[in-house]
Amino acid sequence: MSSEAKKVFIVGATSAIAKETARVYARRGCDLYLVARNENQLKSLTDDLKVRGASRVSFSVADLNHFNQHAQLVGQAAEFLQGLDIALICHGSLPDQQASEKSFELAQHEINTNGLSVISMLTELAEVFINQRQGTIAVITSVAGDRGRQSNYVYGSAKAMVSTYLQGLRGRLLPFNVHVVDIRPGFVDSPMTARFKKGPLWSSPIKIAGIIVKSIERKRHTVYAPFYWGIIMFAVRIIPEFLFKRIKF
Amino acid sequence: MEIHGWGRYPTVNADIDEPVDALSLSQLLQVQDQQQPAIPRGAGRSYGDSALAERVISSRFLDHFVKFDDAAGEIVCASGVTLEQILQISVPKGWFLPVVPGTRFVTVGGAIASDVHGKNHHLDGCFSEFVKSIGVMLASGETVQCSHTRQKNLFRATCGGMGLTGVILQATLKLSRIESAFIKQTALPAANLDEIFTLFEENAHSKYSVAWLDCLAKGKNLGRSLLYLGEHATDNNLELQDSFSVSVPFHSPGFLLNKYSIGVFNSGYFNLNKRGNGDKQLHYENYFFPLDRIHHWNRLYGRKGFLQYQFVIPTETAKEGISSVLREVSNKGKGSFLTVLKKMGQQNKNFLSFPLDGYTLALDFKYEQSLLPLLDRLDEIVLAHDGKFYLAKDARMNEQTFKQAYPEWEKFMKVRNQVDPDDRFTSLQARRLGLVSAPNGDRHVQ
Numbered sequence: 076m077s078s079e080a081k082k083v084f085i086v087g088a089t090s091a092i093a094k095e096t097a098r099v100y101a102r103r104g105c106d107l108y109l110v111a112r113n114e115n116q117l118k119s120l121t122d123d124l125k126v127r128g129a130s131r132v133s134f135s136v137a138d139l140n141h142f143n144q145h146a147q148l149v150g151q152a153a154e155f156l157q158g159l160d161i162a163l164i165c166h167g168s169l170p171d172q173q174a175s176e177k178s179f180e181l182a183q184h185e186i187n188t189n190g191l192s193v194i195s196m197l198t199e200l201a202e203v204f205i206n207q208r209q210g211t212i213a214v215i216t217s218v219a220g221d222r223g224r225q226s227n228y229v230y231g232s233a234k235a236m237v238s239t240y241l242q243g244l245r246g247r248l249l250p251f252n253v254h255v256v257d258i259r260p261g262f263v264d265s266p267m268t269a270r271f272k273k274g275p276l277w278s279s280p281i282k283i284a285g286i287i288v289k290s291i292e293r294k295r296h297t298v299y300a301p302f303y304w305g306i307i308m309f310a311v312r313i314i315p316e317f318l319f320k321r322i323k324f
Numbered sequence: 325m326e327i328h329g330w331g332r333y334p335t336v337n338a339d340i341d342e343p344v345d346a347l348s349l350s351q352l353l354q355v356q357d358q359q360q361p362a363i364p365r366g367a368g369r370s371y372g373d374s375a376l377a378e379r380v381i382s383s384r385f386l387d388h389f390v391k392f393d394d395a396a397g398e399i400v401c402a403s404g405v406t407l408e409q410i411l412q413i414s415v416p417k418g419w420f421l422p423v424v425p426g427t428r429f430v431t432v433g434g435a436i437a438s439d440v441h442g443k444n445h446h447l448d449g450c451f452s453e454f455v456k457s458i459g460v461m462l463a464s465g466e467t468v469q470c471s472h473t474r475q476k477n478l479f480r481a482t483c484g485g486m487g488l489t490g491v492i493l494q495a496t497l498k499l500s501r502i503e504s505a506f507i508k509q510t511a512l513p514a515a516n517l518d519e520i521f522t523l524f525e526e527n528a529h530s531k532y533s534v535a536w537l538d539c540l541a542k543g544k545n546l547g548r549s550l551l552y553l554g555e556h557a558t559d560n561n562l563e564l565q566d567s568f569s570v571s572v573p574f575h576s577p578g579f580l581l582n583k584y585s586i587g588v589f590n591s592g593y594f595n596l597n598k599r600g601n602g603d604k605q606l607h608y609e610n611y612f613f614p615l616d617r618i619h620h621w622n623r624l625y626g627r628k629g630f631l632q633y634q635f636v637i638p639t640e641t642a643k644e645g646i647s648s649v650l651r652e653v654s655n656k657g658k659g660s661f662l663t664v665l666k667k668m669g670q671q672n673k674n675f676l677s678f679p680l681d682g683y684t685l686a687l688d689f690k691y692e693q694s695l696l697p698l699l700d701r702l703d704e705i706v707l708a709h710d711g712k713f714y715l716a717k718d719a720r721m722n723e724q725t726f727k728q729a730y731p732e733w734e735k736f737m738k739v740r741n742q743v744d745p746d747d748r749f750t751s752l753q754a755r756r757l758g759l760v761s762a763p764n765g766d767r768h769v770q
Contacts, residue, residue, distance in 0.1 A: 089344075091385065115345060115347065116344065116345055119345065119388050119390070119402075120388065122388065122389065122390050122391065123388035123389045123390070126389035126390070126391065126392045126399075126401075126413060127389060127413065128413075266342055266344050266385055269340070269341070269342050272325065273325065
C-alpha cells in the first residue's frame with residue numbers, strides 16, 4: 076500500500092484536520108471521495124483539491140447522525156473510487172459539557188455524533204474492506220477518551236467508546252490484511268476551538284495531517300498527535316483516582 | 325490573545341475571528357454590529373500595526389483554491405492562500421507570479437492590501453497590476469467584484485488600502501510564463517552611492533534588480549553596495565526545491581545586535597563579495613526569498629522587536645535624499661542590519677500604493693526608545709525630498725507626515741466613507757494616520 080494508495084474516502088471532510096489531510100493526498104494525485112454536512116464547503120474543497128493535484132474528487136452531502144444512510148454513503152464512495160485504499164473518519168463536535176451533563180437529550184446527541192455514528196460507519200466500512208482484503212481504516216478520536224475528566228466527560232466517553240471499539244476491530248480485520256489506526260490528537264488550533272486561549276501545547280491542523288498520513292503509511296496502531304500527548308496522557312492515566320476526582324480540569 | 329506584526333512592535337491584545345467561508349464571514353459582520361471594529365489579517369507579515377486591532381478577522385481558514393487555468397495562466401483563489409502555495413502549484417506547470425515581495429509566506433489578500441512590489445517594479449509595477457479581479461466583502465455583508473475596469477474606485481482603494489475597505493475574499497491573478505525555476509544572477513559591486521545609482525540606471529533593462537547596502541560605511545564609502553541582477557533562466561528545469569530551512573527558536577538577547585556587530589557583519593559581507601561573484605544560477609526560492617530559510621528571523625532583534633523604515637524618493641532628488649538619510653543614520657550610530665536599495669518604476673493609480681518613479685531604501689532597526697526621534701528626523705528629510713513611506717512597514721509615522729506624503733488620502737477616504745461609513749474596519753495604523761472617521765479612540769494599546 077503505502078505511497079501507492081490512490082483511493083481515499085474521508086468522512087467529516089470539511090473539518091480542519093480532514094481538509095489538510097485531503098490536501099496531502101491531493102498533492103500525491105490521489106482520487107478522493109468526501110462526505111460532510113455543508114454543501115458549499117464541500118464544493119469549494121472539491122475545487123481546491125483538484126487545483127492541488129487530485130485526479131478525481133466527488134462528494135456526498137450528509138448529516139452523519141442519520142445512521143441509516145451510512146451504508147449508502149460507503150457504497151457510493153466505493154463505487155466512485157472503485158474500491159477503497161484508505162478510509163478516514165474525522166467528523167465530530169465539541170459539546171458544551173455543562174449543558175450536556177444536565178440534559179440527557181443533549182448528551183445523547185453528542186454521543187451519537189462522536190460515538191455511535193462512527194461505530195455505524197465502521198460497521199459498513201468493515202464489510203467493504205473485508206471483501207477487498209486490503210486497506211486502512213483510520214479514525215480520529217481524542218486524548219479526551221483516555222480518562223474521564225469532569226470538564227469534558229461526555230465528549231471523552233464517546234471518544235473512549237470509539238477507541239475501545241477500534242481495538243477489537245483491529246484484531247477482527249487483521250486476517251483480512253486490513254489495518255486500523257486510532258489517532259488521538261491533543262489541542263488542535265482549528266475553527267472548532269477558535270474561542271480557546273492557545274498555548275504551547277496547541278498544534279496546527281497541517282501538523283496533525285502530516286502525522287495522520289505518516290501513521291497510515293507506517294501502519295501504526297494508536298497514535299498520539301503530536302507524540303508528547305502520549306507522555307502527557309500517561310501521566311494523566313496514572314494519577315490515583317482519589318486524587319483525580321478532586322482535580323477540576 | 326497577544327498579537328503583533330512581523331516587526332513584533334507594537335503588540336495588542338486581540339480577539340481573533342477565523343471565518344471558514346463567505347457565509348461565516350457575513351454572519352460575523354452582522355453580529356459584529358454591537359462590537360468593536362475589526363481589521364482583516366492575513367499571515368501577519370506586515371511589519372508594523374496595519375493588521376493590528378483589538379479585534380481581527382483572520383483569513384487563515386479562507387485558504388482554498390478555486391481554479392487554475394494552466395493554459396491561460398490564470399489562478400483563482402481565496403485571500404488566505406499564500407504565495408508559496410501558488411508557486412508550488414504553478415511553477416511545475418511553467419507559470420510564475422509576476423510580482424513577488426521578499427517573502428513567499430504572505431497571503432494573496434495581504435499582498436493586495438499592501439499592493440506589494442518586487443525586484444522587477446521598475447519594469448512591471450506592483451502586485452495589483454496583475455490582479456484581474458477581486459471579491460471584497462463590505463461592512464454591509466455584501467460581496468462586490470471589482471477590477472481595473474469595474475467598480476474602479478473600490479479597486480483602487482482596496483489595492484494598497486491596508487484592509488480598510490472590507491475583507492478581500494477572493495482574487496483572480498494573472499501569472500507569467502517561465503521556462504525554468506531558476507534565476508541567473510549577476511552581482512556587481514559599487515564603491516559608493518554615485519556608483520550604485522549609475523549601475524541601476526545602466527541596468528534598468530534587467531528584469532530583476534536590488535542592491536544590498538552597507539549602511540554604516542561613511543565618507544567616501546557612503547553607500548557602498550552590491551547590486552544583484554536577475555533574469556529567468558531558460559534551462560527547462562521547472563523542479564521545486566526541497567526547501568531547507570532553520571528556525572530561530574527563541575528571542576536572541578537584543579544587545580547582540582549593536583552598531584559594532586552590525587558594522588563587522590556589513591563590512592565583512594561587502595569585502596567578501598566586492599569582487600563580484602559574477603554569474604550564478606539560483607533557484608527562485610534562494611534568489612527571491614533568502615530570508616524565508618530562517619523561520620522567525622524577526623526574533624533575532626530581541627524581545628522588543630524592530631522597526632522597518634522604507635521610503636521612496638523621486639529620481640531627481642533621490643541621490644541627495646538617500647545620502648542625507650544614510651549620513652543621519654551613520655552619525656547617530658544606529659546600525660541597520662539589512663539595508664536594501666532599489667530603483668522603482670511608474671506610480672500606479674491606486675490611492676495608497678507606495679511605489680513611485682524613484683529609488684526606495686529599506687532599513688531595519690532594533691526597537692529602542694532613542695530610535696523614535698531619529699525616525700522622526702528621517703521623516704523630515706524624506707518629506708523635504710518629496711518622498712513617501714511604505715505603509716506595510718510603518719508602525720509610528722504621524723498623521724501629518726502621512727497626509728503630506730499621500731496626497732490622495734482624501735480620494736481614499738471618499739471611497740471608504742461610502743463602503744464603511746461606520747468605521748467597522750479599523751486598525752491601529754488607520755487610527756494613528758487619521759484614516760477613520762473617529763480617529764484616536766480611547767482604546768488601549770500595549
